[in-house]
Amino acid sequence: MNNKKISLIGVPMDLGQMRRGVDMGPSAIRYAGVVERLKNLDYDMEDLGDIEIDNSERETSSLKRGLRNLDAVCQASEKLANQVDQVISNERFPLVLGGDHSIAIGTLAGVAKHYENLGVIWYDAHGDLNTADTTPTGNIHGMPLAVSLGIGEESLTDIGGFTPKIKPENIVIIGARSLDDGEKELIKEKGIKVYTMHEIDRIGMTKVIEETIDYLKDRTDGVHLSLDLDGLDPLHAPGVGTPVNGGISYRESHLAMEMLEESKMVTSAEFVEVNPILDEKNKTAGVAVALMGSLFGEKLL
Known part of the structure; x- marks a missing residue:
């Protein structure tokens, strides 16, 4: 967060899962005032608009190699990876707005080109560590962390022209409370x-954030925050596609963002899975923007 130049990238994609509406997430977050909020914190804000998503071949039932909308997700991921790569090359902080969590495949492909040991904080109710062999749904939004580790469908793992993007020892998952059996096995196998x-x-x-900072600070040369709004309890963030009760509170999440800002270790970020169709008066987008405020240094006094 030492970088005072932020570039916003919207990714209006709902191809990684089956519930419609999450493609409107970037618009909802903008409507909730993200640009104004961060400008008030003296950031140089650049809104690059939205990545163009091809929905013409959307599949709702059939799967290709066990995965839904594989080709379209690959295409969008390559576009996003290129955009993120360019933003970092221009010495700006990439802030990506989703869209479902499959967009992290492209984000991490673009970010990882610039780091030898990229750290990842995965703030999420889910592990997103499934593959075509372990997924119960075929939905790619349950796979981006596995893909970024180089595990899974080759056309996904090779986004950006290299694999893996990250190492298992450089990952910290925070807020998990819904893990599939295959994900549990992979976590144990890789020591995540x-x-x-x-x-x-x-x-x-x-204590969780103190330990996370201590764990990542000496082993990484950059840290990407991937925050899924379903990491929070549905009471605070109802507008998500896969809500899980018993999640992180609103105040705990602000504390986490505030502590990460104080650490100055986060070098890129994305906020995903805001679905305004499932929301209450844009509440979840408002929460996302408020958390971004804390992540970028907003203080009460």
Whole structure:
């Protein structure tokens, strides 16, 4: 967050899953005032608009190699990777607005080109570590972390022309409370650091973020924050496609963002899975913008 130049990239994509509406997430976040909020914090804001998404071949039932909308997701991911790569090359901070969580495939492909040991904080109710062999749905939004590790469908893992993008020892998952069996096995096999809701309840968010910062600070040369709004409890963020009860609170999330800002370690970020069709008066987009405020240094006093 030492970089005072931010470039917004919208990714209005709902191809990674089946519930419509999340493609309107970037518009909802803009409507909730993200540009004005960050300008008030003295950031040089550049809105690059939205990545063009091809919905012409959207598949709702048939799967290709066990995956839904594979070709369209690959196409969008390449576009996003190129845009993110260019933003970082221009020495600006990429802030990506989703869209479903499959967009992280493209984001991480663009970011990882610039780091030898990219760290990832995955703030999410889910692990997103499925593959075509383990997925119960065929939905690619449940796979971006596995893909970025180089695990899964080759056309996805090779986005950006290289694989893997990240190393398992450089990942911290925060807020997990819904993991499929295949994801649990992969977490154990790769030794991925995970703070489930049990750990958050037991030791508190302060300790979780302190440990996360300590864990990543010496092993990484940049840290990407991938924040899925379903990481929060549905009471605070109802407008998400796969809500899971018993999540992180609004205040805990602000604390997490505030502590990450103080660490100055986050070098790129994305906020995903805002679905205004499922929302209450744009509440979830408002939460996303408020959390961005904390991540970028907004203080009460």
